[in-house]
Amino acid sequence: MRQILMLHGWGFPGAVYNSSLIDKLATDFEVRAPDRRGYGGNVDNGDSYEITRLDSPALLVGWSLGGLAALQLALRQPDMVTGLVLLATTPCFVNHLDWTFGMDNEVFDVFHKLVVDDPVTAMQQFVRLNAGRRPDGQSTVVLSDLSSKVTPYALQHGMSELAETDLRDVVTEIDQPVLLLHAADDRVVPATASSWLQENLPNARRFEFQTGGHAFFLQQADKVAEHIRAMA
Template sequence: MTQAIVLLHGWGLSSAVWAPLQAALDPSLNVRTLDLPGHGNADPAGPTLESWSDALLAQLPENSLLVGWSLGAQLALHLARHHPDRIARLALISATPRFVQADDWQAAMPADTLADFRRSFDLEPTSTQRRFIALQGLGDARRREVVNGLGRAATPPGEARKAALADGLGLLASIDLRSAVPQIRQPVRLLHGAGDTLMPVAAAEWLADTLPDGRLSIFADSGHAPFLSRPQDCASLIEGFARD
């Protein structure tokens, strides 16, 4: 059994987003939540994937089950590839190796759409963040519940956080982990909502096919945040995986 379960949230949110999942997990488990750099109560770490990874690595216990969602899942993949001694296994929710489309990668958001989000965030950060949160509720049978939960856990994009949140959007635009995925040797459990319109299921299917030890579970009637709309189902899968 892994020593700790560590939860990494997605862009624009905070570790508070995990509250429903934490409530559903067995309280005897050693569950920890981390804020991404510049999110929640965490200090900014700079604009690069390596700087964000290093900031998180400093807080990770050895032999962790790292649970990453969205941008947090990308960071988890990067950490597992480069620091396998610290991470025993991964559970990735709404994961993708690349967030934006390319000529050889269509299971993603159009690059122009994310570029528009970045421009809008520079001018109107609060309304842009709300629009991004609203997208994450699409395709979910409990859409209102999901959007409300995300909104309560959002990191306000005031002057103290705006630059770090903009750096996070920059990471979503630039990260491409496809070449690293075949080198990840830890067991990986993938959880994905069938109705996820922000990140197509095809991205998770590619990961399941390409990872040396990957397995995918798809949740019907769920969107980008199944741990909010189906916390008990997600908790059951994560608990079983942790105890393997």
């Protein structure tokens, strides 16, 4: 059975995929959604996923920070990655002098400080940002519930990873098929970031949803599952 490895983003464990995508794919694929250290059922603190190497070929599905991890896995083990589906993913999360498709540095620094000082309030704010400009109640409930299943240590390490990771100079080495999915109303990662990836990845195509926010796959689950199925 073909394998799909789903890598979650910052702030929410792998269970974020359960009701939206895993249930729709599990009948035809072997689907795994591992937790980063300090997330969900993975109680160990740390700054990465347990998976450092792939033992068998898999399609990688990565959301946001998980998309960065998927790109890094594809660079590290290209023979084990059959393709990538990147959800709301950027090669570089924060702005630089030569990169304006990220988060403003002052906004990031203020939020980073809030994560350190008051992680509960920080996650409440992040849930609202993820839900998009037209949030539906169910998505907000799912995100709110899952946001409590992450240790403060893991949140802080993830913020440092987002601040420091910049894959712009190496993504051109990824020649596997890549599907970029994004929502136009994403308030965390600008949709222009995945447009840049489409232009710079050798074998990429892109589809943009009009609504759904950063966690658009919760509202657009059926369509996202169809896209993943076609890639697998």
